[in-house]
Amino acid sequence: MTNQHQIVIIGGGNAGISTASQLLRKNKKLDIAIIEPSEKHYYQPAWTLVGAGVFDINKTKRSEASVMPKQAKWIKQKVVSFQPEENTVTLDNNEKVNYQYLIVAPGIQLNWHEIKGLKETLGKNGVCSNYSFEQAPYTWECIRTFKGGKALFTNPNTPVKCGGAPHKIMWLAADYFKKHNIFDKAEIQYWSGGTRLFGVDKYEKTLKKVADRDKVQMNFFTKLVEIDGPNKKAKFVGIGEKNKDQVYDVEFDFIHVTPPQSAPDFIRNSSLANAAGWVDVDKFTLQHLRYKNIFSLGDASSLPTSRTGAAIRKQAPVLVKNLLAVMEGKELTGSYNGYTSCPVVTGYGKLVLCEFDYNNKPIETFPIDQSKERWSMYQLKKKVLPWLYWNKILPGKM
Numbered sequence: 001m002t003n004q005h006q007i008v009i010i011g012g013g014n015a016g017i018s019t020a021s022q023l024l025r026k027n028k029k030l031d032i033a034i035i036e037p038s039e040k041h042y043y044q045p046a047w048t049l050v051g052a053g054v055f056d057i058n059k060t061k062r063s064e065a066s067v068m069p070k071q072a073k074w075i076k077q078k079v080v081s082f083q084p085e086e087n088t089v090t091l092d093n094n095e096k097v098n099y100q101y102l103i104v105a106p107g108i109q110l111n112w113h114e115i116k117g118l119k120e121t122l123g124k125n126g127v128c129s130n131y132s133f134e135q136a137p138y139t140w141e142c143i144r145t146f147k148g149g150k151a152l153f154t155n156p157n158t159p160v161k162c163g164g165a166p167h168k169i170m171w172l173a174a175d176y177f178k179k180h181n182i183f184d185k186a187e188i189q190y191w192s193g194g195t196r197l198f199g200v201d202k203y204e205k206t207l208k209k210v211a212d213r214d215k216v217q218m219n220f221f222t223k224l225v226e227i228d229g230p231n232k233k234a235k236f237v238g239i240g241e242k243n244k245d246q247v248y249d250v251e252f253d254f255i256h257v258t259p260p261q262s263a264p265d266f267i268r269n270s271s272l273a274n275a276a277g278w279v280d281v282d283k284f285t286l287q288h289l290r291y292k293n294i295f296s297l298g299d300a301s302s303l304p305t306s307r308t309g310a311a312i313r314k315q316a317p318v319l320v321k322n323l324l325a326v327m328e329g330k331e332l333t334g335s336y337n338g339y340t341s342c343p344v345v346t347g348y349g350k351l352v353l354c355e356f357d358y359n360n361k362p363i364e365t366f367p368i369d370q371s372k373e374r375w376s377m378y379q380l381k382k383k384v385l386p387w388l389y390w391n392k393i394l395p396g397k398m
Contacts, residue, residue, distance in 0.1 A: 005033040008099035010079050012036025012064055015105035015298030015312045021069050021396025022320045033073040041067045042133055043389050045309060048165055048345060049382060051130040051139030052172040067394050082270045084291045101293045101323060104279045108161050108299035108307060109264045118257060121229025126254035130169055142254040143173050148185025149253030154224045156260040157193025157239055161299050161307045164342040166258040174214035175347035189217045191224060191236055202362050202371045203354040210346045263300045278302035284335045286319045295319050305358060310341030313393060339363055343381045351378040
């Protein structure tokens with residue numbers, strides 16, 4: 001059996017749903033199918049606040065059916081392979097779906113299995129992660145019941161969704177420890193595969209001050225390779241030329257793990273991928289470099305910017321404009337400048353709103369110095385952005 005559609009979108013997350021909604025607002029007669037196996041849709045940016053005990057996890061979840069655009073056809077399957085020369089994708093039930101135009105937006109893959117012992121101990125033994133709906137509440141339990149000792153926070157050497165999330169929860173934990181007179185008994189360590197705390201100088205200056213204030217021990221060029229939950233030990237290895245032979249065995253009382261991440265396997269193993277495994281698109285037009293009827297946006301794309309919902313909000317209108325131009329045989333005039341935003345929570349009631357482009361040059365929304373910690377920006381993250389997501393972004397209204 002073969003399904004034929006004018007536009008096929010792979011992925012029913014933020015990128016897929018908001019792009020479909022925007023296309024249908026431009027032309028409600030478009031024949032759009034969205035391939036998405038999940039029954040649930042999640043607002044993931046709030047999971048940091050869930051892990052800090054100030055957001056209800058159940059308010060981050062809705063049914064996929066409730067966010068699916070009414071005019072789109074929902075195909076509840078997984079894609080397993082692409083046949084771009086034939087304009088088809090193959091589903092896990094062996095059906096094929098034909099398209100005239102394809103939008104690839106399946107999100108990012110969390111590779112928990114790449115850390116030995118992690119799957120067996122995650123959610124117990126003080127091993128937690130905000131990168132999963134099931135696990136985020138346990139982060140709060142670990143912070144709330146911490147009585148002192150070593151608290152570790154990891155960041156892998158791969159791209160991750162929301163690049164600031166691995167240390168947001170660390171700042172919140174430090175603040176909680178201070179408020180509950182545990183801080184002096186705590187040793188906070190940050191273990192990162194990156195080369196620095198944040199990629200934009202203006203914001204990094206502030207975050208370095210936060211790190212000093214919280215007495216965080218910084219460790220860069222490292223990679224978490226193994227966790228022994230029952231014995232509370234983590235093993236890191238050095239990466240990069242200077243310390244590639246180093247091995248660090250570190251004891252912990254609790255550890256927050258950010259798993260290594262990649263494009264989904266069915267993307268990495270396809271002809272759509274670049275050498276690094278991401279969907280190979282022009283960073284300005286979002287059009288595939290080899291297949292001109294294919295576009296991509298969001299976390300699985302090769303766009304060299306932080307993988308955030310804010311980035312998708314700026315990518316979607318560009319993709320919509322350029323796709324419609326291709327359909328009409330016109331020149332592509334939409335251009336994405338790499339804008340992304342990382343609302344970095346630095347404590348309860350404190351947030352640095354980082355906004356920047358491909359050149360790591362700040363592009364700020366508000367007429368204030370956004371590198372300063374602000375209560376107002378914290379309220380924006382906690383109260384305004386979740387409402388905007390469900391009510392404006394997913395329906396394609398902004």
